[in-house]
Amino acid sequence: MDYFEQRIDRDDKYHGIIVDVHLDNVRLSDGSKAKREVVEHPGGVTILPVDEAGNCYMVRQFRYPAGHMMLEAPAGKLEYGEDHRECAVRELSEETGFTADELIYLGGFYTSPGFSSELLHVYLALGLHAGESHLDEGEFLNVEKHSLQALEQMIMNNEIEDAKTIIAVLKAEKVLKDRVKE
């Protein structure tokens, strides 16, 4: 199907710290017009670091839009023009101090494609080597170790409620199961 929505013009509504918002007039495939409100986000990466014993290194942090602490996989925003694999290496080091022998790409996903351009790339990090973490100013992270199995249980019990973390854990579980079979 060659359905498409073509931008006619754009009204810049907000230029912010993390996001910009614009309201576009678009032409639909049937020739009619519609408005599309878009939150522009630079995108980012999330990394699930798993050690040889099957333990994952997670961060617990306060999420102001949700109003509570959340357990999440390490993650960060892409800098302008940055390669997402390089971003994964940087964020893994900054948040956990680890370097990884192997970074396996688990795909990208849109967090909320109805209104947001945010695309997150997911990596599984194996062969971990300890180092020091370097937090950005104003970040208060707590690194916690949980087995992949325990995280899966927390996901099914709704104790983990962050999209990127649910996706990273459930995809990593399948990839690691397939590696054991080989």
Add this chain to the structure above:
Amino acid sequence: MDYFEQRIDRDDKYHGIIVDVHLDNVRLSDGSKAKREVVEHPGGVTILPVDEAGNCYMVRQFRYPAGHMMLEAPAGKLEYGEDHRECAVRELSEETGFTADELIYLGGFYTSPGFSSELLHVYLALGLHAGESHLDEGEFLNVEKHSLQALEQMIMNNEIEDAKTIIAVLKAEKVLKDRVKE
């Protein structure tokens, strides 16, 4: 840990169609101040309708922020004050025409808790009965039937790139596997 971020004041930056944006000054637990940019979203539901043969009914639609068509589970936004189970019943009917004998709650998740308040509730719909779909004006949806197994393969091949769909399929797969075991 009783870390908390307390709002000091709020600057309303944008009042939009789907989202509002505000910039808050907050006090951190250590007494220091920071700014928090928040995209407010009403939240919504996503429903994975699975028939007795294991086929799922999905919608393919153009997503303007991504610039291409995406295969997704049926979904919709919460109306003000609406119960999310009632919203799931309504959206399932509107997008696929189905009613369901059983709606199993698979939990809620934040699509992007670093900057957005959007919380999506996930339902698995079983015992499907056909009816008519009623699309909102300007919606062009195509309902497609795919087996749960095929969807899982598309997720692992990165052909499905929508957060709610990945989460709904991978959680539903586990719940349905557990039901077979019982």
